[in-house]
Each structure stands twice: as structure tokens, then as C-alpha cells.
Amino acid sequence: MLLVSSTKRMENEILKRKPVDSRYEVFKEPNWWQKWGLEAFIILGGLATINLIFFANAYTETDTVNPENAAQLGDFVGGYIGTIFTLISVVLLVSTLKNQIEASRIEKFENKYFELIKMHRENVTEFGTDKYNGKKLFVLIIREFRLIQKIVKEVATDLSLSFTDEQFFSISYYVLFIGVGPNSSRMLLKALSIYGSNFASTVEKKLNDEETKDRYKKERNLEYTPFEGHQSRLGHYFRHLFQAISYVDDQKTYINKYDYVKTIRAQLTTHEQALLFINSLSPIGKSWNDIKLIARYKLVKNIPEDFFDPQKEINLTSYFPSDYFEWQENQTASS
Template sequence: MIRRTITFLAWAFIIIGCITIVFFLFKSSHEGFSAALNEATNYTVSGQFGDFIGGVVGTLFALAGTLLIFLTFREQANQNSRNEIENRRNSFERNFFQMLNIHRANVGELTYKKHRKGKENTYEKRQVIKVIFDEFTDCYREVTKFSSSEDIKDYCNPDYQGKLMGIVARINPSISLVEMARIDIAYLVMFYGLGEEGEVVLRENFKKKYKPEYYFRLLFFLKMKPKKSNHDRYQKWKEVREMPLPELSVLIDVLYPDRNNLKKVDPKTYAGGLKLHLFYEKYYGGHQFRLGHYFRHLYQSYKYLNNRVDICDHEKYAYGKTFRAQLSTYEQALIFVNSLSTIGMRWEYFPEETVNERVRTDLITFYNLIKNLPGEHIYGIKYDTYYPNVDYESREQLFQE
């Protein structure tokens, strides 16, 4: 609009100037003024003529020139601004797709050796994610069996219980606090493992949230599980795992008091026959060195995209969708349970501060990061209970039917 106005005024001044010249020449000729070559020039009269042209018409042309110069500078400034925006977008896209390539490389570098079906197998790339997620589900079932009470007070400290209740109030009243606690414990055990270092980290993490009389015994129970390569001991573990909870509780009560010197347990008893005093590799060895970098990079990639204030939400979602297309179903499932654990709640439940208050912080929901999860739940953990506003693919298929 401004450009059209300035252009109109400049041309108006030029036209008025030209009309003024023509009119003045016509009027001068009509009054007897002549500039013929065969006549002497009257410099007094012609000088006055020049003064008029320079003073009146020249001013109009000067105004027109000034407006056109201003318009040129303005167009140049706009072009520079457009170039800057384009350069920023190009820089963003280079960084974004470089992050995408790094994610692919992170997945491509994953390897895991695990005993299965009587032999040691080597898993690579996305196969590793599936095996790790299977370990989470194993641990979740075992934690659930050991944690039979549905009263959150039996597990959590009051402060952490209040924190979980805050999530329920904000997200969905149907969320089970006990289920959230089980998910958190199972994920952290899978992530850190139950080796010496892993157990130290777990105890430090758990003491801020859970009651020691609960999680001490739970960790002892989970540590009893050996790797499958230790066939005889693993068969004994399966017997223990299949015990009814009252019998299992009695067994733990027998073993736990002598946890620091299990040689004292009577070898003639069933508890002594487990030979827990002998060295064996724990089933849950931990995956922090595999998943730590994987999740840090994945989260930072989405945070980098999300904090761009020069990109609208529609475009952000399109870029995020491109990244999500690289995630397998098991990767999305692992993101789901990671986001419900205390080390992954920054995805949505307890987000980090953003660069602008208008930037959304619900990364799982906004980018539909778990959109492609099959069915409605994982071993009873319903997706839409924790993320009710995600546009799940399974829900879309249901509507289509």
C-alpha cells in the first residue's frame, strides 16, 4: 500500500511538472515570446524563463526523485530482510536435517548381545530398541506383581505423591498414581540396571520418592533375576516369579534380613537352594550408555524445532512429522514410557522453560510423537489416559471404519 502511494505521488509530481512546462511554453508563445534561431536572444527574458522552470518545475521533479529514491531504499531494506529470513530458514533446515541424520546414525550404531532361545544373539539398530522395550515390559510385570496394593500411600513419600496428584489434576483424573509409580520404577530399573553402580543410582533416585521399606525389598527381588544364559539359575528364578504373592513375600522375608551375607541362609531350605550367595550376572544390566545419548539428542532436536519463534506452529508440526516418520513403533513406545518416568517428564508433564511464552511445551501431544502406537494400550497402560489429546492412528482407523 505504501509503495503504491509513493509511486503514485512521484509520477503525479512528474506529470504536473511536464504539464506546467507545456502550459508555460504555450502561454509564452501566445504572448509573443519566441526562441527562433534567426532572432537575437533576449537573455533577460530567457533567464527569467529558466528561473521559473528551475524554481517551480525543478522542485516538482526533485520531490519526485526524492520519493523514488526513498522507495528504492525501502525496497532494498525489504529485500535484505527477506534475504535474512531466507538465510535463517536455510540455516535452520541445515541444522534440523543434520540432527535428523545424527538420529539415524545413533540408531544405526546400536548393538546388543543377549542370550535368547538357548544361544547368544547379536541385535543391531532398531532391533535393539525392541529388545530393550521387551525388558521394560518384563520389569513392569514383575514390579506390578510385587506391588499388589492399589493404595499409593504404600509406595510413595507424601511430597512425591503430591507431585503425582498435580499431574493427575492437570492431565486426566483417570490416571492411576500407582500405575505411574510402577512405570517409573520399571523404566528406571531397565535404564540404570541392577549392577553395583546402577543400584546406587536407583537408590539415590528412589529415596526422594518411595518408601524404603517398599523399594529395598523390591530391588532385592528384581536382583534375584539372572541372565538367561545362566540356564539353571534362570529356571529357579521362573519358579520364584510364578509363586503366589503370599509365598513370595514369605521367601523375601526369609532372605532379606541376610542380604549382606546370604551364606547364612540354611542351604537345606528352598531359600538356601537358590544359592544367591554365589556370583551371577543380573538380568537387568542397564542401558544408560545406549539410551542416554539417544534420548538427549532426540529431545534436543525437538526442543530446537519447538523454540523457533520465526516458524509458525503449522510449519513446526510439518518438520516434526518428518522427524517422527523416522521413529519405529518400538521407538515411539519407548518414548511413551520414558516420558512417564521421572527422567523423561520434561517432554510434557514438567517441561523446561521456553524462549517465548507463546511457544507450546506439550511436545508429545503437539507433535503427536506417539501417534503410531498400535492398539490402545501396552500391558494395560492406556496411551490416551496419559496423553488424551494425541491424534492416535488407531483412533483415526476406527473412525474410518
């Protein structure tokens, strides 16, 4: 029994000494003062106020005590103790009200939180083609993205232009998101103008060709015509996803934010997480990295190793700590 108790104490000490990884969102239990500071202030302030009576002249003008004064002292002590109990009652009442307010805040938060999750599911359900609907469509979107990336690299090579892997991802996502067409081409040319007007117009011209679209649609088994953009799908999808996660992140109550966001992450398929990462690399999705939501909440931790070819596409691990991904955690646990 003594050995078990000693071992338990050692484990507790180790847990206390374990450093908190500030790279990720970690739930911090409120300390004693945060939990009971108001109650402690009321007790200490109340006791100090009650004991001020001892400084009155009636209790300091003589050192002798007679029976009559003793009786009066007894009445005083009774009243004094009663006042302390009254003070304790006030403290308990304040504590109860404080806990009720906190519980009400959490309940209000959770009601909206689960409503946001429900809306997210409904948004995904609305995605679809004749054969692919909901989350399955993200498989085709990633397939189209890789096709666009291939074409963009070919254009860059033909024009003797050199871009980083991240720039290729950003350019390809612009094309995927905006697309080409009567209105989309104008928007795309403006978005890609920072990479050179000749490059932008060449990419637009190559993609805005009906024969090219039909050929790649058949080659890549796409259920829709490629290169026509996904603003109507992905625009509100990512806006709503960002709203849901930032809503949790903005909470001031003492909740485990990581666990709540983990529930949202569990709704995302591998291809959704991959597309979220791609989105975050472009100016369209820069807000994700501005407040480090993807890093702190490990929003893309379930992307498998080598999902993106580190040689031909992008080195995913260079953007995150060495223990970020699920497969990295598994490797660490097995070693």
C-alpha cells in the same frame, strides 16, 4: 464458471473460519504487517517527510502562479517524483536485504537440523547385540520393560502396596534405565526410595539375582542379560532426541515447525515412540511434558491402539486429546 468461482469463495471462507487447535503446534502464516510492516513504515514515513516541503513559506505565501513559477513548479514536481522513486528503491532494497537475512537464517537452521537428524540415525545404528541391532533392539527393550513391570507388581502385591498405573510405569522405567549391579543398585535404591525403602530393596534383591536373570533371559528370548540397565544406550539417545526437537521448537523464524518435527518423528519406530512415552512419565523424562513437546508435536501418534493394555498396563488415550493418535484420525475419517 460463475458456479466454480462461487464455490471456491465459499471454501475459502470456511477455511478462514476454521478454528486453530491450540493443543497442537500449528504453523501460523505471518500477517501483512509482519511481512511488510518495515516497508510500509519507510513508505509512509518517507512520504510524510517529502510532503513537508509544501508547508514551506515559498509555497504558501501566495495563491497566484505565473509562468516562471510554473516552470519552477515543473522542476520541483520532477524532483519530487524522483524522490518518491528513490524512496521506493530504498524500500525494495530493504525488503531484499530482509528476505536475504531470513533465507540465511533458515538455511543455517536447516544445516544444523539435518546434521542433528544424521547424528540421531548414527546413535540408533550404534545400538545392538549379536543378533539385534539398531531399531530392532527397541523391541527387546520394550519386552524387558514389560517383564520388569510384571515383577514390580508382584513385589507390590507381596508387600500389600498399591500404586497407580503411572507409578508402576515410572518405577519399572527406573529399573529398566538404571538397572542393578555394583554401582547401579546404589543409584536404583536411591531413585526408588520415594516409594519406600523396603519396597526398593525388595525389588533390587529380586532382580539382582543371577539365576533369575538367566531364567528370564531364556524365557523372554532376550539377546542380553536383563535388569542391568540401559543408561549407556538410552541416556544419550533421549538427550539427543530432545535436543533435536527443542532446537526446532525454539526457532523464531517463520517456519512450519510441525513439519520439521514430523520428519524426526518419521524416524521413530512404534517401539521407539512407546519407549518415549514411557520415558516421559518418569522423572527422568519430565522435560518432555514440561514444555508439552510430545503433545504439541504428536511425537507418539503412531502408537497403535491397545499397544499398551488399558486394563493391565496403562490407558494411553487418557493422556492425550481424542484426535491425537493416527488410528483415531482414521476412525474419524471413516465415520
